[in-house]
Amino acid sequence: MDSDIERVPAEVGRYLSELVQRARTIYRDRLVSVGAVGSLALGDYRHGRSDIDITVVVDPAPTRLAHELADALAHPGLRCPAAGLELVVYDAGFAASGAPGAGYLLNMNTGPVLPAVVDFESVGAPGFWYVIDRAIGHQSGWTLSGHPIREALGPPARKDLLAAVSASVREHASGAGHLADNRILNGCRSVYYCRTGAWVSKRAAGRSVAAAEKRFRPLIGAAIRSFERPRESARELSAGEVDEFMAWARRTVDRISGSPVS
Template identity: 40%
Template sequence: MVDDGRVIIPEVLAFGDQVADALTRTLGPDLVGAYFVGSVALGGYVPGESDIDIAAVSGAALTDSQRRSVASAVVEASAGCPARGVEFTLYRREIAGSPPSGADFEVNANGGPRMPTAVHLDASAEPGFWYVLDRAIAHRSGLAISGPPAREVFADVPRDTLLEAMYRSMAWHRAHEKATLYSVLNACRAWRFAEEDVLGSKLEGAAWARARWPDSGTIDAAVALRRGENAVLDASAVDALLSAVAARLR
């Protein structure tokens, strides 16, 4: 149902419809809508390399049985994902329509041809900052696969809340992912947001940051890796970028 002029690759559109159909079969009329978020919504999708991020909304909280059924339906659909994999999160409408404070999801399920299957049904056990960012993207840029426009369903996220979420994501990268393309590109996007209040794609953030960071080679290497090319990231250089961006976020 994407109709706002943004160009989406047909195979991505078809997969979104497949996920929405699976959700409709599982939830029936309780499904409010399903939405592209992440790189597809922000214009940074790289065929063959990016994930497909989908957020969905139910009218009410799900039972344990419904949560398991939704997760199973998404994991089953993920086998046909045309990307590396799908990252899926479902919220109830009351939560989606309120400013976020944590993960607060009903279901989180990931899987695909090149992504390990992971199902999370306990939001309290997951880091909340990723979901704060996703809900901000949903409100500002989400594309409806089914249901009403995303900005009518997802509340916007206050700037201070987003800055805190991004700060926590920098700490998480430094502790867990370190010298990866995701660390670099998330840092670039966060830095741009801190300076210009623009929540764009990771690749747009990299282009913006490249002219402002003295070590452009680190950013170039991350972009090359994002595009499936060969490159090497230096751990100390990545940590320096993460540390500098964290300071700016504060």
């Protein structure tokens, strides 16, 4: 089938072409699909700020192949041009099922900014990250190789997505390890999804929530302007205002999702 790789920004196109080639070399006819999800799929990749989010779907394969792929893609052996690569490999049956949970064969973070992670065991991993990424991939994913990624990823049930979004907001409300602007805009995207059932980029969600929620408009505007800068140049936002917004986002998401409000 035709690949969406020509839609990828030029600064990451050559990198993704090489990533796909290495995945093909390792998995051969077991490679079902390689797709871009996250900010690339949602049309809001920002060089110097965004990660490259990639989902790989494979037919049943020896465990050693996931290890080989992790070795083949590790930065700086394959130099990542973005803040980092977040790559997840799924078995085709699990990917198509729409089941909740992490369910990966490989979860890998690598790159110049991201702390390195290579994990082959999904048991015990917080599943909400992966449920949301698969939902975005099913709705908007770009196919880089093989079967259409939107078909390879089955849609999670609405109740599972609402639970994942609620867990995501709680994670970002804690503040641990997250830039303030990303916390705000993740909260906006979570509220937007709960209200509309659609996934949009964080900045688009921020603009929508700011238009509807006048009291948070200055804070969201500041978060969007900060998010447009490289990570190392992110602006400080008022901790009290960020906490107030995240508490509101959590209450809003929990009310819509039916999660216990606390």
